[in-house]
Amino acid sequence: MNHSTDIDLIEGLIKQNPKAQQTMLDRYGQLVFAQVARLVSGIENAEEVYQDVFIKVFRSIDMYDAEKSSLRTWLSRIAYHESISYLRHSSKPVIYYEDREGEAEKLSESEVNATFGQPNPETVQLIRAALKHLPPDERAIITMFYYEEMSLKDIAYVTESIPTTVASKLSRTRKKLCKIIKMLQS
Amino acid sequence: MNNEDKLKAAFKNDAALRDAIKLDELEAPKMPADLNARLMKRVAAQAPTTSRTRKLWPWIAAACAVAFIAVFITPPKFGTEGTEMVAKVEKNEAPAQTAPAPAPAAVVAKAEHIAPIAPAAPKVAPVAPKATKAAKPAIAAPVKPEAIEPAVEHVLAAATTVPKAVAEEKMVTMSERDIPITRPENYKYTPEELAQLKKQAAEAYLKWVELEMEISKNNLEQALK
Numbered sequence: 001m002n003h004s005t006d007i008d009l010i011e012g013l014i015k016q017n018p019k020a021q022q023t024m025l026d027r028y029g030q031l032v033f034a035q036v037a038r039l040v041s042g043i044e045n046a047e048e049v050y051q052d053v054f055i056k057v058f059r060s061i062d063m064y065d066a067e068k069s070s071l072r073t074w075l076s077r078i079a080y081h082e083s084i085s086y087l088r089h090s091s092k093p094v095i096y097y098e099d100r101e102g103e104a105e106k107l108s109e110s111e112v113n114a115t116f117g118q119p120n121p122e123t124v125q126l127i128r129a130a131l132k133h134l135p136p137d138e139r140a141i142i143t144m145f146y147y148e149e150m151s152l153k154d155i156a157y158v159t160e161s162i163p164t165t166v167a168s169k170l171s172r173t174r175k176k177l178c179k180i181i182k183m184l185q186s
Numbered sequence: 187m188n189n190e191d192k193l194k195a196a197f198k199n200d201a202a203l204r205d206a207i208k209l210d211e212l213e214a215p216k217m218p219a220d221l222n223a224r225l226m227k228r229v230a231a232q233a234p235t236t237s238r239t240r241k242l243w244p245w246i247a248a249a250c251a252v253a254f255i256a257v258f259i260t261p262p263k264f265g266t267e268g269t270e271m272v273a274k275v276e277k278n279e280a281p282a283q284t285a286p287a288p289a290p291a292a293v294v295a296k297a298e299h300i301a302p303i304a305p306a307a308p309k310v311a312p313v314a315p316k317a318t319k320a321a322k323p324a325i326a327a328p329v330k331p332e333a334i335e336p337a338v339e340h341v342l343a344a345a346t347t348v349p350k351a352v353a354e355e356k357m358v359t360m361s362e363r364d365i366p367i368t369r370p371e372n373y374k375y376t377p378e379e380l381a382q383l384k385k386q387a388a389e390a391y392l393k394w395v396e397l398e399m400e401i402s403k404n405n406l407e408q409a410l411k
Contacts, residue, residue, distance in 0.1 A: 018230070021226065025222040025225065029217060034211065038214065050217075051228060055225075055228070055229065055232070116199070117199045117202065123202045124202055127207075128206045131206060131210060146203060170197075174197070174203075177203070
């Protein structure tokens with residue numbers, strides 16, 4: 001997205017201009033909704049969180065710092081935290097695999113590479129099934145890295161972390177996915 | 187090559203993982219077409235509320251400040267007392283010393299009825315200070331009944347001129363200040379009380395010393411045995 005158009009948009013949002021707000025929704029709505037729907041299950045819940053995200057964005061647009069991140073990353077950050085907050089306060093439990101005994105860490109790098117390096121339909125389906133067993137935050141990180149192709153710095157900004165932590169978390173999640181696949185296969 | 191490049195190079199071959207995530211994202215629920223319209227309605231509905239709040243808060247703050255200042259500036263009604271008590275004085279309880287006239291009898295009876303509340307306090311005049319303005323000379327008078335008499339006559343004279351007011355005086359208002367213990371002048375100990383306290387403290391100390399000596403004596407005896 002053009003940086004100068006974002007600046008105009010932010011100026012309009014600071015003035016609470018409805019036209020600017022509509023432009024914001026048209027431009028970034030899909031991205032935010034996808035991010036929210038990735039973390040929050042159920043379309044009604046995702047819609048609720050989506051609305052909360054943009055209301056928060058419109059209210060706190062003057063807090064946006066263009067030097068720290070792009071508008072898109074800033075929006076992702078708000079969407080991520082709003083979704084995590086919703087999940088924490090939600091009465092619906094989230095069930096996921098937790099590698100308490102550190103078995104995933106025992107897997108060798110070559111073994112993991114071999115699992116994810118074969119793009120055959122069976123493996124893809126297995127990975128998709130395994131992705132459902134990941135905690136929402138880990139799933140969000142892995143999607144931001146592989147699908148949205150965000151940099152480690154941006155992911156760290158979104159998750160309020162540091163790039164090295166994100167890198168190690170990605171590596172761990174990758175191994176955990178591989179472990180889940182092996183469990184599903186067995 | 188930095189950490190990120192290394193990671194990207196390592197994960198470059200994760201084609202299956204990338205495909206799986208891509209498929210997942212494609213199958214993710216799509217955003218409803220009217221969601222943005224609903225959101226804009228919600229935003230428009232909330233907009234006047236915020237502006238109203240912004241306009242109202244200075245007034246609320248000002249009202250709070252005025253109330254706060256008023257509380258501090260307004261002097262208290264009385265020095266120490268909190269609530270007021272009302273004592274009802276009955277006409278037929280008038281003692282023998284009062285004058286025979288029926289209406290003034292109530293005034294004198296009221297004074298005598300209140301007096302027993304603080305009989306022991308040395309500094310307190312044994313009458314109610316809030317009786318009536320006319321009755322005040324009688325209140326300030328000494329405890330002796332002979333001394334009260336002229337004041338009572340004065341009160342009777344005043345009372346007979348205002349019969350309506352006397353009828354209202356059946357109800358006498360007493361405040362906590364009328365009770366000797368709550369009077370500021372009774373907050374301090376009298377020299378006699380101070381002497382008594384010192385005496386008691388000395389006695390207590392002596393008893394404690396005696397007890398300590400007895401204990402040590404007992405301990406010694408036991409040690410010898």
